[in-house]
Amino acid sequence: MLYNQNHAIRFPKGRFAMWSVYSFTGASILASIIFSLLLFLSIDDDPVMQLLFGGLAVIFELGKFFAWYEVGERYARKNIMGMLSALGFYAVLAAISIGGSIGGINSATNKAQEHVQVQQNKVNAFNMQIEAIDKQIALNNIAAEKYIQMERIATGVTRIQKENNKLREQQQQLALQRDNIPVVSQGSIVGLIESLALSLNIKAETAQLGLVVFLSILLDFFAAFFVGLIGEENRFRQRFSQIHPITLEGYSPLDATDSDFLPHFEPKQLPEAEPKSTYEQVLDALGANRVNCSKRAVSNYLNITTEEVDEIFSRMFSEGIVSKKPNNHFQWQGVKTVEEIV
Incomplete structure (x- = not known):
């Protein structure tokens, strides 16, 4: 058993906790690799070059997290210069990884917005046609008033009324087609971007960029935290295995009721260990x-x-x-x- 200043017991983490840590670490590293692949694969359309750039992205990602693991190892050994060199190497690879994550997340959010924008463009097209018919009907009404003033109701006004009736029918058909367009459900990410832009009084593009950068940095730090946690736990297990708990011979964990009927065993006093030379x-x-x-x-x-x-x-x-x-x-x-x- 290990005790700190507050006498709290610290044991190695159990199997469930370690499986959870490894699962979170693997998922975050996999997500970071995928986003970096999206950036590196878009550099060139040649399959051979895509294979090379994709392998480079995977190497950078794995090397980045190993560098962060080395930061903890060298710090534990009090190797400050080695820790700083590993930290600098990690910072360079982390910047590349964050850039890849920004590109991948931004691409996903753009596709979600494009799908909504396509449907909105269709609705806008119908609205423009309906507005154009409204303007034509208004012009025809002005012409009808002039015919009335010229006392040519039978010829001019009747023709204009027939033309307006046809335009109104056409307008109703366009409105019916517009209303039959399937409604696109707004994605959560699109709604979040619009809410941020509205609350901060900024453009939607600026809100999207800020959100993407925040998520990319959070993903990288999330993975780095669990990698560091694994390293710290491994070092603690090594120290813990070198410490053997002292057991008391003759001790029996009995209930208070049982101790009234069974013999009472006093714990054996162990001799104090002599200090080593x-x-x-x-x-x-x-x-x-x-x-x-x-x-x-x-x-x-x-x-x-x-x-x-x-x-x-x-x-x-x-x-x-x-x-x-x-x-x-x-x-x-x-x-x-x-x-x-x-």
């Missing part, structure tokens, strides 16, 4: 590969003097735990247990 700490550190097999590394790791380090390495060399290379550097040979040495 400096020599044993050096053996543990070298055996667990927590420090390099060199005098300077051991001195810095345990904060001991040069004289103590010389004595420890002399003892390890005489016992065959370490050996010397041709360049006089020490090489770890290993031991089975600390008890066999001391």
Whole structure:
């Protein structure tokens, strides 16, 4: 068990949680790859070039998330320069990925708006024809008034009335055709764009661009978060596996009612562990590969003097735990247990 300052227990995540994390990570990475493919495949119409650009998009996407994984690994090892180099590499690939996502999402929203616009154009065409007939009828009425003033009702006005009746019939047919056009249901994304444009008092194109950029960045950060979560969990599991919980012999988890009828077992007091000597700490550190097999590394790791380090390495060399290379550097040979040495 691991405890923090508030004594809260931290265990590795269970199988369901890890399957959920891997599922979210895979789905977000797949979506990011698809949007990047939409951008790279539109560069050239040649199938060979599309294959090359598509492979390049996949390599960039996978390399981007591996670079982000390396950022966490190098930060955990306190390798600041290595972390900054991996972070810069990730930033370049993330910019390319976000650009691809912007292109893919923008293309999808444009297609949804185009479908609605086509139907709206048909309605507008019928409305224009109906308005044109209204104007023609208005002109005919003006001409009829002139015929009335000229007292030519029988010839001019009658003809104009017949012509207006035909125009009104034509107008009714056009209105009927316009009303029979199937209504296109407005997509959620189109409605969201129009709502944003109306609430922010901006153009629909500006609202669409802002929404697309926001979704693209959110998708990239979403995937990066889960990739980093997987790396952190793997590092925690490695640390957790090196810690063995202490169990109490003779302990019985009994209910209060059962303890009234059964013998009561007191937990066995375990002897306090004696502190390890400096020599044993050096053996543990070298055996667990927590420090390099060199005098300077051991001195810095345990904060001991040069004289103590010389004595420890002399003892390890005489016992065959370490050996010397041709360049006089020490090489770890290993031991089975600390008890066999001391």
